[in-house]
Amino acid sequence: xxxxxxxxxxxxxxxxxxxxxxxxxxxxxxxxxxxxxxxxxxxxxxxxxxxxxxxxxxxxxxxxxxxxxxxxxxxxxxxxxxxxxxxxxxxxxxxxxxxxxxxxxxxxxxxxxxxxxxxxxxxxxxxxxxxxxxxxxxxxxxxxxxxxxxxxxxxxxxxxxxxxxxxxxxxxxxxxxxxxxxxxxxxxxxxxxxxxxxxxxxxxxxxxxxxxxxxxxxxxxxxxxxxxxxxxxxxxxxxxxxxxxxxxxxxxxxxxxxxxxxxxxxxxxxxxxxxxxxxxxxxxxxxxxxxxxxxxxxxxxxxxxxxxxxxxxxxxx
Numbered sequence: 533x534x535x536x537x538x539x540x541x542x543x544x545x546x547x548x549x550x551x552x553x554x555x556x557x558x559x560x561x562x563x564x565x566x567x568x569x570x571x572x573x574x575x576x577x578x579x580x581x582x583x584x585x586x587x588x589x590x591x592x593x594x595x596x597x598x599x600x601x602x603x604x605x606x607x608x609x610x611x612x613x614x615x616x617x618x619x620x621x622x623x624x625x626x627x628x629x630x631x632x633x634x635x636x637x638x639x640x641x642x643x644x645x646x647x648x649x650x651x652x653x654x655x656x657x658x659x660x661x662x663x664x665x666x667x668x669x670x671x672x673x674x675x676x677x678x679x680x681x682x683x684x685x686x687x688x689x690x691x692x693x694x695x696x697x698x699x700x701x702x703x704x705x706x707x708x709x710x711x712x713x714x715x716x717x718x719x720x721x722x723x724x725x726x727x728x729x730x731x732x733x734x735x736x737x738x739x740x741x742x743x744x745x746x747x748x749x750x751x752x753x754x755x756x757x758x759x760x761x762x763x764x765x766x767x768x769x770x771x772x773x774x775x776x777x778x779x780x781x782x783x784x785x786x787x788x789x790x791x792x793x794x795x796x797x798x799x800x801x802x803x804x805x806x807x808x809x810x811x812x813x814x815x816x817x818x819x820x821x822x823x824x825x826x827x828x829x830x831x832x833x834x835x836x837x838x839x840x841x842x843x844x845x846x847x848x849x
Contacts, residue, residue, distance in 0.1 A: 533580055535684045535799065544744030551687035551738045556588055558713045562692075563652060563678070565592025569621045570649075572597045572614055574604050580688045581656065585624050594622075608632045612640075612647075619649040626657040628795075628830060631664055637671045647672065656680035656689060658794045659785055660707040665695055681709035681785070685753070685769045687738040690716040693782065708782045709775070712736075719763060720777055721770070728777040731789055733757075733768040740769070793822045795830055805834070814838055 534542040565571070571589045573596050575582040589596050597618045603610040612633060615623065630637075640647070653668070653675055660679045668677060681691035693710025712718045715737035722730030735757065742750035753770050757763045772789040791802040802820045809818035817837040824830045 533583075533684050534578065543746060543749060545684045545740045546742055546744050547684070547687055547740045551740065552583060552587075554715050554737045555687045555689055555713075556584065556591060558715070559584070559588055560591045562713075563676070565589050565594040565622070567593045569594040569651075570597060570618055571595070571622045572599065572611070572618070572620050574599060574601075574611060574614075575624070579657075580684045581624055584688055589622075609636055612636060615647055615650070621649055622652045622654070623650060624654040624656070627655050627660045627664055628658055630655065630668060634664075634667055638667075640671075648674075650675050652676045652678070654678050654680055656682065660695075662698075662702075662705055662707055665698070665707050669695075679707045679709065682738075683769075683771065685740045685771075686716070686734045687740070689713070690734055690736075690738050691718075691783065704784050706785055708778075708784050710782050717763060717766065717768075718783070719757070719760065719768065720775060729786070730774065732771045732773050732775045732783070734771060735763060735766045735768040739767055741767075793830075793832075795832065800832065802832070805832070809834060809836065 533545050533547055535545055559565075565588060569589065569592060571585065571594055573582070573585050575585050586596065597614060597620065599611070599614045603614075608629060611629075614620065637647070650672055653672065655677065656679070665677065665679075677695040679693040679695055680689040681693075682689035691709045691712055693708045695707060698707060712734075717735040719733040719735065720727055720730045721733050724730075733755075739754075742754055753772075755768050755770060757766045757768055772792065774786040774789060775783045776786055777783050793800050793802065800822075802822060805820045806818045809815050809820070815836055816839045819835045821833050821835070822830070823833060
């Protein structure tokens with residue numbers, strides 16, 4: 533399964549069937565699909581969520597609606613039509629889609645045409661902000677909302693958080709990523725030996741064996757634990773995400789170890805975009821930043837210093 537990339541060759545993740553089945557069985561045990569459920573398959577096959585969207589309902593003999601791809605790609609609101617017409621009961625999507633269609637959802641709520649059929653909404657792939665969760669709750673007050681955390685390297689999802697008990701003033705701008713699902717082992721790695729704050733490492737049944745034909749990246753992002761007696765010789769994936777473990781045991785996402793951001797569920801490396809921009813003979817320097825504002829789209833902004841004519845001629849030579 534190839535991960536999403538920005539400007540370099542995507543990494544082929546050597547996942548396992550056992551890891552995927554473990555993820556699917558967990559969902560079926562905790563939040564089961566039922567024969568009367570109706571789901572929608574609308575995720576690109578370049579994104580790992582398409583596997584759980586397609587195979588998850590099969591375990592519960594649920595109906596899967598497959599809308600034409602062009603209806604979804606051209607207009608994000610097109611999916612709302614299918615949700616309403618087919619009375620979809622379960623939806624998996626990224627927070628940025630919910631944010632994009634939020635005005636339309638609010639309009640439906642005011643006109644008393646709520647999406648009453650939605651029983652479960654799974655949000656993953658991006659950080660779920662507290663303000664967005666609050667807005668969704670107002671529109672879907674009776675819907676179970678789960679915040680899932682994971683990546684292609686860990687069979688999609690390895691942490692989950694039921695958003696129902698979350699207080700509106702709990703002290704963090706984002707919703708917790710929760711606790712590991714059964715079979716998932718988490719380790720907080722810190723140079724300062726702080727067991728409650730640091731980089732999140734994932735081990736256990738869900739972890740991939742590495743990257744296809746790329747030993748360097750495998751050694752860089754995966755490791756065998758040797759310094760922790762509790763997890764000796766366990767294979768871990770180093771997520772690059774910094775987290776904080778609260779007294780309750782749930783984890784909160786704090787940020788990235790590198791300059792990687794999530795855009796519509798896809799990882800985008802800002803350093804890679806800068807490198808490509810600086811390959812242009814007209815560009816002397818380039819800096820790329822990421823901006824996210826409440827109720828607005830996410831933006832990647834490039835700041836460029838253009839070479840003078842003499843510098844451009846020299847660079848071309």
